[in-house]
Amino acid sequence: MDRQVDARGWNCPKPVIETKKLLESIKEGSVVTIVDNEVAKENVTKLAKSMAYNVDVKEMGGDYYINIYSQEVVKDVLAQPKKLKEMAILFGSDCMGEGSEELGKVLMKGFMYTLTEYSPYPKALLFINSGVKLTTEGSDVLDYLRQLESEGVEILSCGTCLDYYNLKNKLMVGGVTNMYTIVDKMNNAKNTIKL
Template identity: 40%
Template sequence: MDKIVDARGLVCPQPVIKTREAMKDMTEGTLTILVDNEITVQNVMKLGNYSGFNPTSQKLSEAEYQVVFYMKKGAVTLQHNALEEECVPDSRKKGLVAVISSDQMGTGSEELGRILMKGFVYAMTQLEELPETILLYNGGARLSTMGSASLEDLKTLEAQGVEILTCGTCLNYYGLSEKLCVGTVTNMYEITEKMAGARLVIRP
């Protein structure tokens, strides 16, 4: 049996509590939780991970997100009552902008460069302080599109509140306009504005 929990407009810990209530009498199926901000996504994702349901998240619009728990019959649900009282703080570092202009890192072997770039994007997910914004342009635009090896890591970052912006002109140039899978399309003015206003810019 599938269920939907509408937790939009609720403040922590209410979305987590409503999700736990919906989980109680579910033995299999999908549980979809609708929320309206990235930090609530982070809190609900944490509950799903503790419970062993391998949750996924998706940004539906500017102020609407969904988290999906995949519940299989016979799966063990881990108890973690303290989660009802936990609200994960915003772990983004204000003014930290990551700028990625290629799908490869460094010069030399293209294959090695792509491996290094995948490692770089993954490493960002492990930082104690995440970037506030990631800007993707030129070859870096490929990272946020269908088939990218870094797609799941970028989705993880977005679910934790990181703004993912991909150059629209670059997507058009590479024929990827219909294949964007994470974040939103941006333009050169906004890219310049984000970089100019950053307190710290990091580049692979």
């Protein structure tokens, strides 16, 4: 039996939270979540995939119909590579430390480079507030972030923050996320570091 979440007109992160609640409450069947914007579509799709569901998205009349259905999953496929550590790093700024902004940017670049050379990598890098500037066009650390992403590190930038800085169309690495996912990643990590 199919169940539905009509999330049109809902603000982030409500479409994700309500879809998650419904997915957790059913034992079989599928869920269709209807949203009216691209960000909600991406966030609900990422949630479903992170929960090991298959996802089909259809656009009709400006709305997105996200069909979420179960799949057979082999546990080994879902296991994180051994080179990833159950750790999340939260970047609240595009500078490292307090004081000189110029020095802070130099330190951040050095930190990102060092992160690519250090093993194991953190499982997730989360970017909020001016930290989203590190994942967007013109950032000095894009190559390092791309390298980390290619090694399986999840790179997520807050959609509200990207909107605030008018950078959503300039995102160059990783994906757009919401506060629910940021809290979830931090909560599920064995260790969270805030820079």
